[in-house]
Amino acid sequence: MSVGETFDLVILGGGCAGLSLAYRLAQHDRPPRTLIIDPRSEYTNDRTWCGWPVTTHPFQDDVRARWHRLTLHTHQASTTVESRRYPYEMLEAERFYARTLEAIDAHPCITRHQGRAVAIEDREDGVTVTLEDGETIQARFGVDTRPHPQPLSSPWLWQDFAGINVRADNMPQSAELMDFRVGDDPHADIDFLYVLPYAPDQALFEWTRFGRPPTDPATLERALEDHLEVRFGAGCWQALRRETGTLPMAPPTRTAGRSMVVAGAYGGSMRAATGYAFHAIQRWADDCAAALLAGHPPVGARPGRILPHLDHIFMSTLARHPERAPELYQLLFEKAPTDRLIRFLSGVPSARDTLSVMNTLPWAPLIKSTIRHALPHKM
Ligand SMILES: Cc1cc2nc3c(=O)[nH]c(=O)nc-3n(C[C@H](O)[C@H](O)[C@H](O)COP(=O)(O)OP(=O)(O)OC[C@H]3O[C@@H](n4cnc5c(N)ncnc54)[C@H](O)[C@@H]3O)c2cc1C
8 A cells, every 4th residue: 555545544643542453453354444654763662551451452462560469658558459350460562562563564454654744634524634744645534643742721730750670689579559658748749659570670660740830750760760779779770771751630632523533642541530541542442443343433532421520529639739649549549449449540430439439538528629629709
């Protein structure tokens, strides 16, 4: 296929969402004729995806490590939760890229094209995508997974993080989801450490911050290095790999057009209250591929009706009372039944899961203060 022809589908962005969708299409003999546009010249091990596989995905064999027990530390207490059913899992991007690109590149109906989309004409009868070099692409439908960072306003926060895969002796052997003991100023941004040991002498350490405006991840990388120097001793640890990220803990800013849907972390698959997106992207890719293979238009992500409202209330509280973050997370982990909490955090709770999790938090004051904040002149 050549970029000059008209495609059934154009996918803007060949990252997690774009490749997840194309990989599913590549499992079939005659999928829609698809073009993936991405400016990358190479794929590197640029991120590590972690989360709970509450719903299954086709990359189980690529999972690097799984943990059934997770610990949360605050200055006041430590809580360990355990789930036999939903182990927390870690998948390195390089394995995902290798598997998806091999299948996609072997398929005669799916083409990758290196380019940067700069303009989209979205009509009832199709889309025209203009690339940076002036080339145009015609397709019947489009899926736009490009990142779309926007300034955030209250109550939404940025999640900034710096991670280092560390090799050292005396590595902790338990996975620590949130260690709030590293944050020294409770009234500043919300800082915590995340530690995932995946070999006897290796672990992924991540320094994470929720705040607004965003923090330069280089600042967090320095904080993490200082922590590692104290923890293991000066010069007694080795950095094997580094990653940084800045994610908006906010609802999507774009919506579907006429023939183009939005998808991916910036298209409704990222949970505002957590920043988790990988498993939601996998669920969306299943739905979208099923629609396309049945001859229907592509579909966007379905964030649910209640969760965005609960996320708004929770984020309002974190934004105005960052000092309460450790206490609120501690309550969630201590009081909520673990599997129900995992389904809730993963964005696929039953009604009973949601009620059960809501019961653990002091929602009445949270809602009251959210309303007071939203209606400052009336309260
Ligand atoms: C370092 C890091 C770690 C993360 N860890 C986790 C985690 O542990 N768990 C979790 O659930 N989520 C995690 N996330 C969040 C989220 O899952 C990832 O960001 C995920 O890659 C989002 O997938 P995506 O397809 O929306 O975006 P991406 O994977 O970023 O793909 C977007 C693609 O669009 C391309 N692009 C950009 N501009 C254009 C353009 N103009 N035209 C065409 N293409 C364009 C980019 O090159 C890129 O390939 C992490 C994010 C980062 C950055």
